[in-house]
Amino acid sequence: MSEKKKIFKPQPVSGFPEWLPEVRAVEQQWFDHIRKIFESYGFCNIETPSVELLDAIKAKGGDGEADVDKEIYVLERYHKEDGDKEARLALHFDQTVPLARYTAQHFNDLVFPFKRYQMQRVWRGERPQAGRFREFYQCDIDVINVDSLPLHFDAEMPAIIWEVLSTLPGMENEKIQIRISNRKILMGFLSSLTAKDSQGNDKKLSNEVTAEILRDIDKLEKVGLDNTLTNIENSFVRKGYALGSQDLIKPFLDTCKKRYPTGEDLQDTLTNSSEIDTSNVLLKEGIKELSFVLDQLSHLPEGAVVADLSIVRGLDYYTGTVYETVFLDDPGYGSICSGGRYDDLASNYINKNLPGVGISIGFSRLFDRLRQQYKLPVGRISPADIMVMMPSEDRRALTMETAQKLRAQGHKVETFHNPVKLARQLAYAEKKGIPYVWFPPFEDGKSHEVKNMGTGTQTAADPDDWKKD
Amino acid sequence: MSEKKKIFKPQPVSGFPEWLPEVRAVEQQWFDHIRKIFESYGFCNIETPSVELLDAIKAKGGDGEADVDKEIYVLERYHKEDGDKEARLALHFDQTVPLARYTAQHFNDLVFPFKRYQMQRVWRGERPQAGRFREFYQCDIDVINVDSLPLHFDAEMPAIIWEVLSTLPGMENEKIQIRISNRKILMGFLSSLTAKDSQGNDKKLSNEVTAEILRDIDKLEKVGLDNTLTNIENSFVRKGYALGSQDLIKPFLDTCKKRYPTGEDLQDTLTNSSEIDTSNVLLKEGIKELSFVLDQLSHLPEGAVVADLSIVRGLDYYTGTVYETVFLDDPGYGSICSGGRYDDLASNYINKNLPGVGISIGFSRLFDRLRQQYKLPVGRISPADIMVMMPSEDRRALTMETAQKLRAQGHKVETFHNPVKLARQLAYAEKKGIPYVWFPPFEDGKSHEVKNMGTGTQTAADPDDWKKD
Numbered sequence: 001m002s003e004k005k006k007i008f009k010p011q012p013v014s015g016f017p018e019w020l021p022e023v024r025a026v027e028q029q030w031f032d033h034i035r036k037i038f039e040s041y042g043f044c045n046i047e048t049p050s051v052e053l054l055d056a057i058k059a060k061g062g063d064g065e066a067d068v069d070k071e072i073y074v075l076e077r078y079h080k081e082d083g084d085k086e087a088r089l090a091l092h093f094d095q096t097v098p099l100a101r102y103t104a105q106h107f108n109d110l111v112f113p114f115k116r117y118q119m120q121r122v123w124r125g126e127r128p129q130a131g132r133f134r135e136f137y138q139c140d141i142d143v144i145n146v147d148s149l150p151l152h153f154d155a156e157m158p159a160i161i162w163e164v165l166s167t168l169p170g171m172e173n174e175k176i177q178i179r180i181s182n183r184k185i186l187m188g189f190l191s192s193l194t195a196k197d198s199q200g201n202d203k204k205l206s207n208e209v210t211a212e213i214l215r216d217i218d219k220l221e222k223v224g225l226d227n228t229l230t231n232i233e234n235s236f237v238r239k240g241y242a243l244g245s246q247d248l249i250k251p252f253l254d255t256c257k258k259r260y261p262t263g264e265d266l267q268d269t270l271t272n273s274s275e276i277d278t279s280n281v282l283l284k285e286g287i288k289e290l291s292f293v294l295d296q297l298s299h300l301p302e303g304a305v306v307a308d309l310s311i312v313r314g315l316d317y318y319t320g321t322v323y324e325t326v327f328l329d330d331p332g333y334g335s336i337c338s339g340g341r342y343d344d345l346a347s348n349y350i351n352k353n354l355p356g357v358g359i360s361i362g363f364s365r366l367f368d369r370l371r372q373q374y375k376l377p378v379g380r381i382s383p384a385d386i387m388v389m390m391p392s393e394d395r396r397a398l399t400m401e402t403a404q405k406l407r408a409q410g411h412k413v414e415t416f417h418n419p420v421k422l423a424r425q426l427a428y429a430e431k432k433g434i435p436y437v438w439f440p441p442f443e444d445g446k447s448h449e450v451k452n453m454g455t456g457t458q459t460a461a462d463p464d465d466w467k468k469d
Numbered sequence: 470m471s472e473k474k475k476i477f478k479p480q481p482v483s484g485f486p487e488w489l490p491e492v493r494a495v496e497q498q499w500f501d502h503i504r505k506i507f508e509s510y511g512f513c514n515i516e517t518p519s520v521e522l523l524d525a526i527k528a529k530g531g532d533g534e535a536d537v538d539k540e541i542y543v544l545e546r547y548h549k550e551d552g553d554k555e556a557r558l559a560l561h562f563d564q565t566v567p568l569a570r571y572t573a574q575h576f577n578d579l580v581f582p583f584k585r586y587q588m589q590r591v592w593r594g595e596r597p598q599a600g601r602f603r604e605f606y607q608c609d610i611d612v613i614n615v616d617s618l619p620l621h622f623d624a625e626m627p628a629i630i631w632e633v634l635s636t637l638p639g640m641e642n643e644k645i646q647i648r649i650s651n652r653k654i655l656m657g658f659l660s661s662l663t664a665k666d667s668q669g670n671d672k673k674l675s676n677e678v679t680a681e682i683l684r685d686i687d688k689l690e691k692v693g694l695d696n697t698l699t700n701i702e703n704s705f706v707r708k709g710y711a712l713g714s715q716d717l718i719k720p721f722l723d724t725c726k727k728r729y730p731t732g733e734d735l736q737d738t739l740t741n742s743s744e745i746d747t748s749n750v751l752l753k754e755g756i757k758e759l760s761f762v763l764d765q766l767s768h769l770p771e772g773a774v775v776a777d778l779s780i781v782r783g784l785d786y787y788t789g790t791v792y793e794t795v796f797l798d799d800p801g802y803g804s805i806c807s808g809g810r811y812d813d814l815a816s817n818y819i820n821k822n823l824p825g826v827g828i829s830i831g832f833s834r835l836f837d838r839l840r841q842q843y844k845l846p847v848g849r850i851s852p853a854d855i856m857v858m859m860p861s862e863d864r865r866a867l868t869m870e871t872a873q874k875l876r877a878q879g880h881k882v883e884t885f886h887n888p889v890k891l892a893r894q895l896a897y898a899e900k901k902g903i904p905y906v907w908f909p910p911f912e913d914g915k916s917h918e919v920k921n922m923g924t925g926t927q928t929a930a931d932p933d934d935w936k937k938d
Contacts, residue, residue, distance in 0.1 A: 010574035010818040016518035040876045042853035042883030049485035077594035078541035105479035111900045125546040152886035349479040384511035407509045414511030417621035431580045
């Protein structure tokens with residue numbers, strides 16, 4: 001009756017990670033930990049569907065990352081009937097597009113400021129390549145308000161993220177740093193400049209050359225100051241400005257080399273620079289906002305949070321505060337947690353002004369990094385604290401009853417499934433790493449006993465009233 | 470610079486549910502509750518990718534449900550480059566196909582019996598229709614072993630499920646019943662029959678007519694005894710048997726009308742029936758196994774678990790114990806939690822005999838039913854227990870510090886973001902349903918105070934040492 005089935009090699013799909021139970025146990029600890037801290041700041045959780053309408057996803061390139069279009073996964077029903085006219089669906093590639101749709105759709109049912117966290121998988125259909133995930137978790141917090149959003153929340157984000165990242169199991173000894181800037185500073189500086197065009201006439205910087213320069217500055221940490229200056233010069237020339245124009249930007253790049261732990265440091269440096277026009281309104285506003293944020297974070301350990309004026313984070317999306325987070329001993333690894341302030345969450349959905357500020361932990365990438373470096377704590381193969389032995393078939397009911405009593409005390413309990421030789425039962429508990437083995441009495445009148453598998457100690461015990469060592 | 474964007478109506482996608490924060494809070498309670506109970510029985514968690522290879526998904530029709538093929542969602546990269554030759558991926562439609570692949574792939578790294586739970590979304594690309602989800606959560610537990618699997622686990626499944634379903638928030642007053650059968654009983658009975666063909670010759674039942682009869686019996690509860698007998702008669706005639714053959718099945722259907730709370734009840738009825746051949750080896754084995762399972766569950770409340778011999782649950786997949794779970798006051802709603810024993814989890818992946826037993830809660834469908842019936846507990850809009858007021862701008866630091874002290878005590882704390890009028894701050898706490906409001910002192914030397922928003926009582930309190938009423 002059953003035909004011979006084709007055998008498929010059970011292979012992993014490139015870019016779609018999965019873990020053994022003992023690693024998944026640690027991943028669960030991470031999620032629990034992050035959730036606990038997010039909630040301790042009053043953020044509620046939401047979950048959105050895995051899909052949005054393709055048209056809506058295409059309309060928004062996400063938080064400024066280039067070419068996200070290329071990474072969209074579209075769903076197709078395998079057996080679509082002819083004539084089915086359904087809107088095309090796509091898996092979300094971030095949690096910002098879903099948040100915008102959610103906030104607009106449920107606008108009248110939400111209380112603002114709307115503080116939400118979201119820990120879901122996102123999908124990016126890139127070409128498969130080593131070390132790049134196509135399915136991964138992000139953990140996002142955002143605060144959305146109507147019309148205006150207090151700076152309080154720009155300062156709350158790094159405080160929360162610091163607490164999360166510095167206490168995640170396995171992360172305790174990692175040296176990380178949250179770097180903050182305010183886009184208004186860089187944009188204000190650039191808008192204050194006048195360069196010469198190729199005919200030698202004075203000319204404000206065009207939007208096009210500004211965009212190029214932002215891209216160049218974004219790579220400062222990666223390529224270094226000299227290369228950045230060359231790149232900026234090339235951008236100027238390409239867009240019709242005179243050779244040597246990069247000298248206009250150099251004073252700003254010099255300020256980028258430093259890290260500013262306090263608002264005072266930042267203001268001192270910028271206002272003392274003779275080559276930066278600090279009278280620019282936008283730049284002044286940026287300095288003031290960034291100083292406020294830094295000052296609110298003065299309770300964090302030294303070096304936890306600094307200002308870094310070279311942070312750009314995309315071109316269009318962020319309008320004020322921007323964040324990145326790096327490993328200090330491996331800054332080339334890139335940011336593990338980024339975000340910023342945006343003016344306009346959902347204008348393609350709703351005729352409301354909804355400014356917000358948010359930050360996102362690249363959960364799976366970070367978790368996998370620590371896993372590969374053997375820095376994660378060792379997880380348990382079984383969640384059970386206790387395994388109850390089965391002494392004999394006619395003591396099966398007693399075995400089950402004992403386990404139920406221990407569960408009622410809050411313990412996690414496995415029962416051995418058959419009255420085989422005790423050595424085999426013990427070997428199973430050992431293989432699963434279960435720390436205690438419980439012996440119901442072999443005959444009436446005898447006492448229960450419990451063995452600590454770590455120390456080997458075995459003592460009499462009462463299943464209605466027992467506590468772990 | 471910014472063009473006028475197209476406005477999309479932010480509408481829900483049919484079949485992809487999402488909840489407001491206060492409903493999501495209850496959904497999280499449900500997941501926490503289920504996880505806690507699954508782990509209290511020693512089940513570890515795994516999570517598999519959302520996708521499997523399309524070929525692997527197609528090869529396995531799931532747990533016997535018809536036409537799952539039609540429901541497969543395939544992924545396509547939106548901008549696939551020409552010449553990309555990638556294996557096609559599909560979203561999983563259940564957690565059995567992924568479990569089979571996972572167990573085979575990680576076979577050498579798992580400890581058997583492998584007891585795992587899995588709580589993930591699954592996808593079924595059906596035509597959109599009212600009340601049918603295309604994306605939903607399932608919560609599965611399975612035990613897999615090599616070569617043989619003790620019946621112990623067949624009995625453990627309903628015990629766990631009873632504990633979960635009878636204590637889920639909002640389910641406490643629902644009358645549910647877990648119904649169990651063993652496929653060997655029905656298969657043994659059918660294999661013992663001899664019917665007349667249309668020429669009047671004795672003939673064993675063919676596989677084809679057996680399959681039809683199983684489908685007919687599967688609908689017994691829905692269509693009633695008389696219609697079932699008519700359907701069975703039609704099946705016989707269609708497959709070349711004599712009119713009147715349904716009389717062979719009737720004695721068995723009569724036994725199906727009853728529910729058997731104990732193994733003894735079941736054995737009495739079947740062995741006393743003169744029209745059922747209880748000497749059939751398969752049938753005898755089924756009765757013995759089902760009796761063992763029932764006897765292991767005798768500690769559960771009366772009516773929690775009964776034998777129901779009409780349960781079929783698909784044609785090919787299950788080989789022994791089968792489970793369904795119904796609302797006693799709405800049996801037509803169908804099963805909310807189903808499963809059974811299978812001989813052969815992963816033979817299309819690995820040359821090993823891997824029998825298993827598992828059961829699956831249709832989480833989202835059940836949750837949404839209770840939501841629509843207003844039976845869920847009322848969830849919190851904000852997880853915060855306390856909102857700390859901000860008395861004035863120069864007390865901002867004190868506000869933050871107070872909140873940190875309260876968090877250090879384990880409380881969930883929101884701070885109000887700006888020193889606006891106290892009435893506005895209070896109104897926000899009230900709208901978000903935060904039960905306590907904390908007042909840092911307006912001037913030095915005064916005490917902190919805390920207000921219970923439920924009772925209105927306001928008392929002096931110390932942020933380093935305060936407990937909820």
